[in-house]
Amino acid sequence: MPISDWFKAREGRRYTVASADKSADLPDGVWLKCPSCKHTLYQGALENTLQVCPHCTHHFDMSAPDRVLSLADEGTFEETEAGLSSLDPLRFSAKKSYAQSLASAKEKTGLAEAVVTGRALLGGHPVVLGAMDFRFIGASMGSAVGEKIARAFALAQAEDRALILAVASGGARMQEGMLSLMQMAKTSAAAERLSRAGVPYISILTNPTYGGVTASFPVLADVILAEPGALIGFTGPRVIEQTIRQSLPKGFQTAEFLVQHGMIDEVVARGDLRESIARVLDYLCLGDVPDAALGAACPILTEGGDE
């Protein structure tokens, strides 16, 4: 299904976190086992719970289209750069060719690339909203992902809209070699520009976020949120274990671990993300709010402000 149809089908859907015992009228779907509590769940039922296990609140992976719709105010998401997608500049062919991987990722997801971006309102605030899709070659960052992210930063700056990015990624896309490594510098450069322009940027780190992606634009946000239990780091746990030759402590590289170590601002459950982001934007986007609605916000003294 092309992504435009996908959005049409999803428009107007109200997401609610269903309670555990609402399993009476399940739509047709595939059974799956929650890796956390081992309950057997209907995949179809998860669509009504933002892909959160109703028994234990385990957060399953969320597709990029689902993600942007779950964050945007209803009916406001308008996709940008929808057709932008990767080529195979190195003609990378080891085991499976990159061209084949790209083709099957496109077919599987209906997306042109591993990130979806667009304009939206969030809690009434005009934003640029983006989400990465782990199903698309592990949401790795190659030229096209880097370009779409950089354009999202540029759009946010040009239109003075806060930027909200939901991140998931296995890292840089090795099939594009150095071109993909350089996307780290490119997106970080874009993030630095937005920051200097004083436009707010909030990132949401979701499971999993690793490698060269962690080490670039996501962690340069003004406010960094993460979903409960999400695994986030630079080096993957298996490689670290091989290096230090011991097993890692429980909870290593989880969102909760990163809060403890001062690396992110808050762990926020998926169902609360929109509300939390809207509350932060109320502070960071004072310009969006009519003067009368400023309420208890401090008046900002300007020069010669005693008159």
Place this chain on the structure above:
Amino acid sequence: MSRFVMEFERPLAELEEKLVDLKALDLAAELHLGEEIAELEAEVEQLRVTVYQALSPWERVQVARHPERPKTQDYVAALCSEVFELHGDRLYGDDEAIFAGLATIAGRRCMVIGHRKGKNTKENIRRNFGSPHPEGLRKARRAMLMAEKFGLPLVTFVDTQGAHPGLEAEERGQGWAIAENLATLAALRVPVVAVGIGEGGSGGALAIGFGDRLIMLENAYYSVISPEACASILYKDSSRAPETSACLQMTADDLVRLGIADEIVPEPLGGAHRDAAAVFARVESAIASALDTLCGQELGGLVEKRFVRLSSIGVFTEGE
């Protein structure tokens, strides 16, 4: 001359050894083997050219990792005068895997940063084989910001397998440290010249490894992932690194072709360690001419040009 022998040069090393033995025998026993010696010498010379010209990407990786290859501290000693080293990140500690210091290159006062591998096991343990922790990258960032504050051009030497993949590095925000360096380097308001002298291992290299000019030594490599790690992922077999090092297009030539590097400094036949002095002279003149060009430019324009160039890296289609 006893030196570390790389796998692909073993036949040559064996022949060279034979030549040495023959000469010794001739001298000791007065056998008058002049003709045989001359013949063998010619053979060695021919084999040397065959072995060293047109190295494969994997052979270049071995040259880049040669233990006797000149390292950041060698370049600093050879190229720089009036060096004042700066220690510590003012947050956690001093990471010896990164060198930072005020130094004069080709008559210009600069800030110099580099990955610092050790010359022997003891040094390598102290310097973690040139693989920085977050505090090393943050020391580098402090040096970048100081360079900007005082208008000193920045010269960096890139030579690392990558940022350290360890537990404590994660706890202290390895990814955060790299990202902050990338953002800082991208917008730094002084000329930045990066020199790839050996290994360019992904994010840990990039964190001090780009700028207004990227100069690559002929056998230096720069890659998104090590060829071994790439082979482990693709084939579950790191010994297939020779194949993946070709796929990844990570040599100096590749980087110039991809528009990422600007210039290649040729190395002596067999690698930079064969004649370090010649390499130092070439690198010094490459840095000097890059600085001559960059230092005259208006800073706003320089930073804008750097941003535009970074932004244009990538190959994609806009779709239908």
